[in-house]
Amino acid sequence: EAGVAQSPRYKIIEKRQSVAFWCNPISGHATLYWYQQILGQGPKLLIQFQNNGVVDDSQLPKDRFSAERLKGVDSTLKIQPAKLEDSAVYLCASSDGGYGYGYTFGSGTRLTVV
Amino acid sequence: GEDVEQSLFLSVREGDSSVINCTYTDSSSTYLYWYKQEPGAGLQLLTYIFSNMDMKQDQRLTVLLNKKDKHLSLRIADTQTGDSAIYFCAESADAGNMLTFGGGTRLMVKP
Numbered sequence: 001e002a003g004v005a006q007s008p009r010y011k012i013i014e015k016r017q018s019v020a021f022w023c024n025p026i027s028g029h030a031t032l033y034w035y036q037q038i039l040g041q042g043p044k045l046l047i048q049f050q051n052n053g054v055v056d057d058s059q060l061p062k063d064r065f066s067a068e069r070l071k072g073v074d075s076t077l078k079i080q081p082a083k084l085e086d087s088a089v090y091l092c093a094s095s096d097g098g099y100g101y102g103y104t105f106g107s108g109t110r111l112t113v114v
Numbered sequence: 115g116e117d118v119e120q121s122l123f124l125s126v127r128e129g130d131s132s133v134i135n136c137t138y139t140d141s142s143s144t145y146l147y148w149y150k151q152e153p154g155a156g157l158q159l160l161t162y163i164f165s166n167m168d169m170k171q172d173q174r175l176t177v178l179l180n181k182k183d184k185h186l187s188l189r190i191a192d193t194q195t196g197d198s199a200i201y202f203c204a205e206s207a208d209a210g211n212m213l214t215f216g217g218g219t220r221l222m223v224k225p
Contacts, residue, residue, distance in 0.1 A: 004156075033212065042118070042202050042215030043157070056212060091156060095211065103213070105156035 002026065004106035006092050012112045018080035021109045025073070025094030029104075031055075032069055034077050035091040037108070043091055049075065082113045118216035120203055125222045132190040134219045136203030139184065143205040146179060147213065148188045151200045160188070160201075190221075198223045 005024040013019050025032050030051050035043035046065065048055040051072035060067065064083070069075040079086055089108040117139040126132045138146070147162040163170045163177045163186075170177045176189040190197055203216040 031211070040217070042204075042217050043213075044215070045212045048212055093157075103159065105158075107154075107156045 004092055004094050004104050006090075006106035006109055008109055009107065010110050010112075012114060013082055015084055015113050016081040018078065019082055019111060020076055020078045021090050021092075021111075023075045023077070023092030023106060025075070025092070026104055029094035029096050030072070031095040032075050033093045033095070033103075034067055034075070035093065037089040037091055039088070046077070046090075079111075082111075084113050087111055087113045118203055118205055118214055120201075120216040120219045122217070123220050123222070125224065126193050128193060128195055128223055128225050130193055132188075132193045132197070132221055132223075134188045134190075134201050134203075134221065136186040136188075136216055137184055138186065138203070138205050138214075138216075140205060140207050140214070141184070142207050143184075145206045146177075146186050147204040147206070148175075148177065148186075149202040149204060149215075151202065151218070157202065193221075193223050195223045195225060197221060 007022050032049045034046040036046050037043040046060045047057040047067045049069040052069050065079055067077045089110050091108045092106045093103050095103045119137045144165050145162055148160045149157040150160050151157050161172050161175050163179050174191045178187045200218040200220050202218045204213040
């Protein structure tokens with residue numbers, strides 16, 4: 001089975017620029033998550049989708065971050081405008097709805113804001 | 115809110131056992147997990163335990179859960195250099211199935 005695909009793998013942008021990350025979950029997985037992992041810390045949930053609806057976006061900085069999951073499959077996470085503190089690895093994961101042991105994580109997108 | 119704490123660093127010699135500890139605060143945690151992260155890679159689920167269990171063994175891995183003290187540990191027997199990585203403890207509460215992660219423990223295995 002193919003894993004969770006993310007692109008790009010790396011991105012370097014200047015502060016105040018915009019950036020978008022893409023995630024393709026495992027086929028058939030209804031739940032999709034975006035996590036932010038700052039260097040030296042554990043991942044923190046940004047947003048959780050169930051099909052194409054948002055389940056939890058309480059930790060998403062909505063003044064600059066947005067995410068969508070059109071048609072309940074692929075998802076895009078956008079940052080506009082980026083700040084230095086947004087430098088992190090952005091991890092996408094998908095789940096078949098089970099209690100976490102059904103999670104599969106992608107390899108992540110490493111964002112550096114300079 | 116929920117909080118998951120881990121020690122930052124552990125160094126062991128190859129062949130020894132490693133024990134990585136974790137404490138959590140959410141008494142409604144239903145499932146507790148251990149993930150492994152190697153440099154430049156995503157998170158790999160190693161094992162998980164239900165909150166109504168005390169222990170789970172899976173080959174070289176043993177998970178112990180003390181629900182009263184909200185303490186979770188991961189023991190790796192016969193630790194190998196390939197086990198060098200960052201290990202994350204995580205919990206999943208009843209409200210949805212999002213994961214709350216600890217800060218990670220970096221395991222260094224010396225030959």
